[in-house]
Amino acid sequence: MDIRRVLVIGSGPIKIAEAAEFDYSGIQALKAYREEGLTTILVNPNVATVQTTRVFADRVYLAPIKPEFLIKIIEKERPDVIACGFGGQTALSACVNLNDMGVFREYGIKVLGTPIEGIRSALSRELFKELIGKYEIPALPSITTHTLSEAIEAANKLGYPILARVSFNLGGAGAFMANNDEELINKYHKALAQSEIKEVLVEKYIGGWKEIEFEVMRDSYGNSVAVVCMENVDPMGIHTGDSVVVAPCLTLTNEEYQRARLLSIEVANAISLIGECNVQVAINPNGPDMYVIETNPRMSRSSALASKASGYPLAYMAAKLTLGYRLDELINKVTNKTVAAFEPALDYIVVKIPRWENDRFEVNEPLGPEMMSIGEVMGIGRTLEEAWQKAVRMLDIGEPGLVGGRVYEEASIEEAREGVIGRKPYWFLYAAVLLREGVSVDEINRWTGVDRFFLNAIKRVVDVYERLKRGLINLSEDVIEELYVLGFNEEQLRKALGKDVPERLPVVKQIDTLAGEWPANTNYLYLTHGGEFDDYTGPNVDAIVTGAGVFRIGVSVEFDWAVVNTVLALRRLGLRIGIVNYNPETVSTDWDFANKLFFDELTPRTIRNILIKEGPRLIALWAGGQIGQRLYGKVKSWLIDGVEILGTQPEGVDLAEDRVKFSRLLEELGLDQPPWAFASSLDELIGLVERWLDYPVIVRPSYVLGGTYMGLARDRDELIKYVSRATKISPEHPVVVSKFIGDGVEAEVDGVSDGKSTIVIPIEHIEPPGVHSGDSTMVISPRGLDYKLNDYWWGKVGDAAHRIANALSVKGPFNVQFIVKDKLYIIEANVRASRSMPFTSKAVGINLMDISVKAALRGLGMDKDYLILRPRLWWVKTSQFSWSRVRGAYPRLGPVMYSTGEVASMGRSFEEALLKAWLSTAPSRVPRNSALVYTYDKYLERSIDAVINELNGWVKVITEPNGIKDDLKTGHVDIVITGGDTRDYDYEIRRLAVDTATPIILHPALGLELAHAFKWLWLGNEASVIELWEANGINGVNLGD
Known part of the structure; x- marks a missing residue:
């Protein structure tokens, strides 16, 4: 078949269980296909991603991943083939739907990789069970259900406890464990709502069994390799995304390992896999039983982790396999020594730990079969203890390791017991407390099902720490080195000993897939105390760029966009670059974006050690989000002579970040503030x-x-x-309290300054002040057209931003937020890459990281104080929330950010841009003419009245929330518009809305604007698909070289 054009489907907005790992895998696929001379066409509305940047795909569409938009793109671009396996569940479901609609047949499109029927068999619990049964692959006793009555009958037939798992979704959405009929009845409606095909599998619950994952590669000739075995420290019953995971597998016998590996390969054969899949296997810790649980016939969260853990570029190799290559024909580009048929060997241990945000959501839910974590980290060490303690520090939750932190010092034995038995997030910190207090490893094993091997590792750390505190260890040179090998850092040792311990410079080791048994020279590196010499001897780098570390709400893929684009800009200047980051989901921790990748901590000590090893001229912190800002504040503890900070200096950052100092600066400048x-x-x-x-x-x-x-x-x-x-x-910095101005217009600018001149891109918020900017719906209006603010106000905004940037001596990126009421009020300034910069960059057709590097090193070369950039199309960015994943949380908006991701789109009208952006979030859909809305205060009622007038009675107003509970459960409500925080009144309704996948709008201002957009559509207007580079051709701004 002659292949020239390939359509790659992305995963859409970041949400719990479908996050930045698909930006990484999508970029790998795009690179692999472009190497073959193919024209790459990408559909992904996630404007924050690296893959939607100009350099990676030939054609990019920021459009909803829905059939009606995909068909328009196919009609316009006429791809020969489509790649479904690099955009998560979103992409797989889209491909299955297009196939069932006959679109592929109509346009003569071939599906690359695993055939549609293989995908369908893997995603449907019922079909998967039937398929592996034909191959005599063992599966748990289970019954497929489609109604509550069927589920009750199945559960009683199998016997409680049971686990309910949902077909055609990911991250365990809607999954639950039930001990009786009552629990099943209360939870089943949510599970059914989360399934695209309304199918729920009821299976025998085997909580406490071991859970193992294999990443399998298979080519079209039937050759397979099991690339890496990963062991979940948390047993069955805890979702793998919420489990601590180690690689390689550490507690299996050789027989168990070989059986699980063989079963995984048999599953790949059964679904006719071409490319890569993840297979999950349950193993009875007390007997010979072993069952296959499920498979994901695509790149996944686990495969991204496996790639970074093993040094085997799974997504890149999988893309090549979909084109017909054999495994033995492909060279592993990390090593340039081995072929893809070679199963990696690891001479180190990797520990992955999830990061949760339950405190932000004010919930205290236990871990279970439904994933709740926001991000994850990966620690690498030569011992399990070293890797585990490094990973705890990487979480950035204030804990210095398994011991010595707030939990270890402050938690009571009752709190610790509840944390372990109740399977709270970070349960291992509470386990350390129990082990210190004399609770046995055997007892914790009985409570949790966690293997004694892992609990003994925690106990070794606890025992050593307690002996240090009691002065029972003689601190010889060798003993100090052993302490570091166990993962202790200076903070822990200082707490235990009451004094400083001599520093030890770690060695640099490489991840080469060969366990050091064959010569290889890779640029994929980590620091460890478990060695005597450095592995890597390549030339030193000229500059270090720090990553953003673990993703959490407020710091996500948009900061990785900033990291990668800063690196690319510096490399274009001929500089050799090193990246420091530890997030296995990200593009920045891919092997080929920098000359060296240090997969390690972002603590001052680790940064200092790397600077000592490399001796660079520059270090860039501006893309590092929260961690980057903290490094600015602690610069004296890590910066060495001869290294300069790129861009704005720490004094300017502190002046902006310290609320008191910044407020006083505004007074000096004569700028208004609340x-x-x-x-x-x-x-x-x-x-x-x-x-x-x-x-x-x-x-x-x-x-x-x-x-x-x-x-x-x-x-x-x-x-x-x-x-x-x-x-x-933030105890070392003051808290400022300011008067709330709630009825103005909130706006902001993304900008770049060279200390003299300033470029700004203005943004308006649909929601009023009081809603965090990360949760607000943002609008960039075209030149010559206004949304809320006109050129008069933008002139004042540009002037104020320029004056603030000069006062802070900004050289690089910055962001300033305002409120416009009777006058212009400044809220805050951020002297770093901002969350919205991928959006503003793509809207006006420039790359603010490119411009920032130019501004910092060479100046902007402008002959005016400031330049305001605006596009000629309307652009709208809206937020993706993951409320359904955070069990018990109350959906609302406020000054705290809650969204997990974002999307954007452009249009020739405001209504078109808003509609396309909103439809790109999940579970948004254009409502029918029977949508129900309820109201409960005067402000919201007035807004709803306006909506009713716009839609000629489309909305039905319900003044009593209890009146729509049954309608929500039965799927008769198309959309819910609410506002404010009235949890005592409507908590159950909002929870029902998100749990039944009903679109919910959390502010009437957005509800009103969407009403206009729906009306625009129903009047016969059509939402178009606009290719990003064509839009930039319309919008593009030439700033010179």
Whole structure:
């Protein structure tokens, strides 16, 4: 078959269980296909991704991944083939739907890789069970159900407890364990709502069994390799995405390993896999039983982890296999020594730990079969203890390792027991407390099912730490080195000993897939104390770029976009670049974006060690999000002589991040800001607020992203609550309280300055002040057209941003946020890459990281103070929330950020751009003419009235929330529009909406604008598909070289 054009389907917005790992896998696929001379066409509305940057795909569409839009793109681009396996469940489902609609047949499109029927068999629990049964592959006793009555009958036939698992979804969405009929009845409606084909498998529950994962590669000739075995430390019953995972597998016998490996390869054969799949196997720890649980016939979260853990580029190889290559024909480009048929050998241990955000959502739910974590980290070491302790530090939750932190020092034995038995996030920290208090490894094993091997590793760390505290260990040179090999850092040792311990410079080791048994020279490196010499001897780098570390709400793929584009800009100048990052999901931790990749911690000590090893001229921190800002604040502890910080210096960053210093700067500049106050004591602050500011007020900690611990206080009790919480997150920096201005227009600018001239791109928010900018719907209006603000206000905004940038001596990226009411009020400035910069860059057709590097090193070369850039098309960015994943959370908007991802689109009208952006989020859909909306306060009621008028009675107003519970459960509600925080009144309704996959709009301002967009569509207008580079051809701005 003659193949010239390939359509690659992305995964859409970042959400829990479908995150940045698909940006990594998508880029690998695009690179592999372009190497073969194919024209690559990408569909992905996730504007924050690296893959939607100009250099990776030939054609890019920021469009909803829905059949009606994909058909338009296919009609326009006429691809020969389509790649479905690099965009998660979203891409697989889209391909199955297009196939069933006859689109592939109509346009003569071939599906690359695993055939559609193989995909369908893997995604449907019923078909998968039937398929592997034909091959005599063991599966758990189970029954497929489509109704509640069927589920009750199945559960009673199998016997409780049971596990319900959903077909055609990922991340265990809707999955649950039930011990009786009552629990099943309460949870089943959510499970059924999460299935695209309304199918739920009820199976015998085997909580406590071991869970093993194999990543399998298979070519079209039937050759297979099991690339890496990964062992879940948490047993069956905990979703793999929420489990601690180690590689290689550490507790299996040789017989168990070989049986599980063979079963995984048999599954790949059964579904006619071409490319890569993940196979999950359950093993009875007390007997010979072994069952296949499921397979994912695509790149996945686990395969991204496996790629980074093993040094085997799974996505790149899988893409090549879909084109017909054999495994023995492909060279592993990480090593340039081995072929793809070679199964990697590891001479190190990898530990992955998830990162949760339950405190932000004010929930305390236990871990279970439905994934809740936001991000993950990967620690690499020569011992399990070293890798595990490094991974704990990488979580950036304030813990220095398994011991010595807040949990270890402050948790009571009752809290620790609850944390372990109740399977709370970070249960291993509580296990350390119990082991210190004399609880046995055997007892914790009985409670949790965690293998004694892993619990003994925790116990070794605890025992050594306690002996250190009691002075029972003689600190010889060799003993100090052994402490570092066990993963202890200086902070832990200082706490245990009450004094500093001599530093030890670690060695640099490489990940080469060969366990050092064959000569290889890779640029994939990590630091460890478990060695005597450095492996890597290549030339030193000229500059270090720090990554953003673990993803959490407020720091996600948009910062990886900034990291990668900063690296590419510096490399274009001929500099050799090293990246430091530890997030296995990201593009920046791919092997070929930098001259060296240090997969390690982003602590001051590790950065200092790398600088000592490499001796670069420059280090760039501006793309590192929260961790980058913290490194600026601790610069004296890690910066060595001869190394310069690229761009804005720490003094300018501190002036912007410290709320008190920044407020005083604004006063000096004569720029307006909301009235503000700070004080040295809480009582003094309460007095200032009540005498001068009055409620409501916004509480703003310093040096935070994503609105962490911000709060809107409406009375004294709330003020005390939010200030106490804010001082905990940032005790060394002041908390500022400012008067809340709730009825203006919130706006912001992304900008770049060289210290003299400034470029700014203006953004408006649909939602009013009080909603975090990361959760707001953003609009960039075209030149000559206005959304809310006109050229008069933008001129004032541009001037204010320029003056602030100059006062902070900005050289590089920055962002300033405003409120426009009767005058222009400045809220805050961020002297770094911002969350919205991928959006603004793609809207106006420039790359703000390119411009930032130019500004920092060479200057902008402009002859005016500031330049305001605006596109000629409308652009809208909207947020993706994952409320259904965070069990028990109350869906709302406020000064704290809750969204997990974002999407954007452009249009020739505001309505078109908004509609396409909103439809790109899940579970959004254009409503029918029977949507139900309920209202419960006057402000919302007025907005709903306006919606009704716009839609000629389309919306039905319900004043009593209880009146729509049954309609939500039965799927009769198309959309819910709410507002405010009234959890005592409508908690159950909002939870029902998200649990039944009903679109929910959390502010009436957005609801009203969407009503206009729906009306625009129903009047006969059609949402078009606009290719990004064509849009940039319309919008593009030439800033010269």
